[in-house]
Amino acid sequence: MSSLASYAVRVEQSRGRRYPEPAHPYRNDFQRDRDRIIHSRAFRRLEAKTQVFTRRYSDHFRNRLTHTIEVAQISRTIAAQLGLNVDLVEALALAHDIGHPPFGHAGEKALDAMMRQYGFFFDHNLHALRIVEDFELRYAAHRGLNLTFEVREGIIKHSRDYEARRFPELSEYVLDQRPPLEAQLIDATDELAYDTADLDDGYEARLLSLEQVQAKLPVFAEFFTEVEALYRDAPKKLQFNEVLRRILDRWVTDLIENTRAQVESIGRVEPDRRVYSRVNHAGEESRRPKIELEDIRRYPKRLVALSPAVETERRQTKEFLYGNLYYSSVLQPEKEDAERVITELFDLWMKHPEKLPAGYQEKTKSEPGARVVCDYIAGMTDTYIREQYEKFCGQPERASARN
Numbered sequence: 578m579s580s581l582a583s584y585a586v587r588v589e590q591s592r593g594r595r596y597p598e599p600a601h602p603y604r605n606d607f608q609r610d611r612d613r614i615i616h617s618r619a620f621r622r623l624e625a626k627t628q629v630f631t632r633r634y635s636d637h638f639r640n641r642l643t644h645t646i647e648v649a650q651i652s653r654t655i656a657a658q659l660g661l662n663v664d665l666v667e668a669l670a671l672a673h674d675i676g677h678p679p680f681g682h683a684g685e686k687a688l689d690a691m692m693r694q695y696g697f698f699f700d701h702n703l704h705a706l707r708i709v710e711d712f713e714l715r716y717a718a719h720r721g722l723n724l725t726f727e728v729r730e731g732i733i734k735h736s737r738d739y740e741a742r743r744f745p746e747l748s749e750y751v752l753d754q755r756p757p758l759e760a761q762l763i764d765a766t767d768e769l770a771y772d773t774a775d776l777d778d779g780y781e782a783r784l785l786s787l788e789q790v791q792a793k794l795p796v797f798a799e800f801f802t803e804v805e806a807l808y809r810d811a812p813k814k815l816q817f818n819e820v821l822r823r824i825l826d827r828w829v830t831d832l833i834e835n836t837r838a839q840v841e842s843i844g845r846v847e848p849d850r851r852v853y854s855r856v857n858h859a860g861e862e863s864r865r866p867k868i869e870l871e872d873i874r875r876y877p878k879r880l881v882a883l884s885p886a887v888e889t890e891r892r893q894t895k896e897f898l899y900g901n902l903y904y905s906s907v908l909q910p911e912k913e914d915a916e917r918v919i920t921e922l923f924d925l926w927m928k929h930p931e932k933l934p935a936g937y938q939e940k941t942k943s944e945p946g947a948r949v950v951c952d953y954i955a956g957m958t959d960t961y962i963r964e965q966y967e968k969f970c971g972q973p974e975r976a977s978a979r980n
């Protein structure tokens with residue numbers, strides 16, 4: 578793998594698996610981890626979990642699985658350009674949403690609110706770690722998928738930092754250090770993927786109009802002028818798509834270039850590992866010290882980022898989506914349904930643990946009831962939780978009944 582940058586994660590330097598395993602003859606450990614994720618039940622469930630739109634809109638819209646595949650595809654492209662470890666990036670991208678409960682962000686909010694009533698909280702990254710460490714049962718020798726340290730670390734740290742003081746159970750994941758660029762990349766790509774995809778699905782669902790997007794998003798308006806001149810007679814939907822692919826391409830290119838520039842600007846960590854010296858760019862290329870993975874890890878901030886100008890475009894797009902799509906009154910009834918289904922089922926199983934499946938009843942002997950109920954609900958697909966709701970709470974739901 579000579580194309581790897583000096584700061585990339587090298588699979589042969591992996592800190593390894595919790596339970597040592599013999600090497601595979603032709604798949605490296607990160608490739609095996611990627612394959613384990615794809616073959617997991619949690620990965621298959623992504624297909625029946627809401628991203629933004631539930632199935633009642635259309636089968637053409639993204640669900641969490643197709644969103645995940647888009648994130649993996651974009652991440653691989655960027656990783657290859659930056660000389661990062663593409664296998665690790667792919668494994669992390671494919672795992673990045675497996676901890677999400679049913680019903681998208683509304684479901685996550687409702688589950689978190691229920692947990693807080695019992696003095697806990699819900700965090701999808703922590704839940705994803707529990708899935709790969711404990712809930713997936715595929716191997717006779719151990720629980721979980723026995724993934725490498727780097728994949729587990731990335732699952733936890735890809736989108737946020739965890740304070741060592743508050744999360745002693747995560748101490749093995751070197752919380753005082755940044756994750757490698759392979760993990761940092763996932764969060765950035767996730768944003769680019771869903772910002773553009775949600776404009777697409779929102780337009781297709783007729784919740785966003787071309788005029789509205791053009792008026793509110795300068796980046797869209799700029800590319801629309803170009804696209805209209807090129808394809809004057811094309812249907813509006815195709816003009817819309819032509820703009821979206823230009824936006825995504827600009828953002829991805831900027832992310833690659835800006836990240837590369839940021840990494841090159843940090844210089845090397847001095848031997849005492851606290852002070853950073855800037856590389857003298859006037860010096861000869863060959864005499865510049867190489868930036869190592871350790872420099873990325875010990876740098877005080879994350880380095881995968883858009884340039885300030887493009888970050889503004891992305892932020893405007895995200896704010897536009899919040900104001901006009903995610904909080905749209907049209908999607909409100911579904912959010913209320915999500916909240917009602919999760920809240921009522923949570924309450925029911927807390928009051929009647931005997932109605933939980935036998936395996937979960939057993940778990941309540943060694944774990945707090947709320948944690949067990951939360952794990953059970955978080956693992957469900959939209960389809961399965963609706964069935965449970967009808968079984969235990971009786972009435973068919975409003976949103977699904979409207980069709």
Ligand code: MG
Pocket residue numbers: 644648673674767
């Ligand atoms: Mg995502």
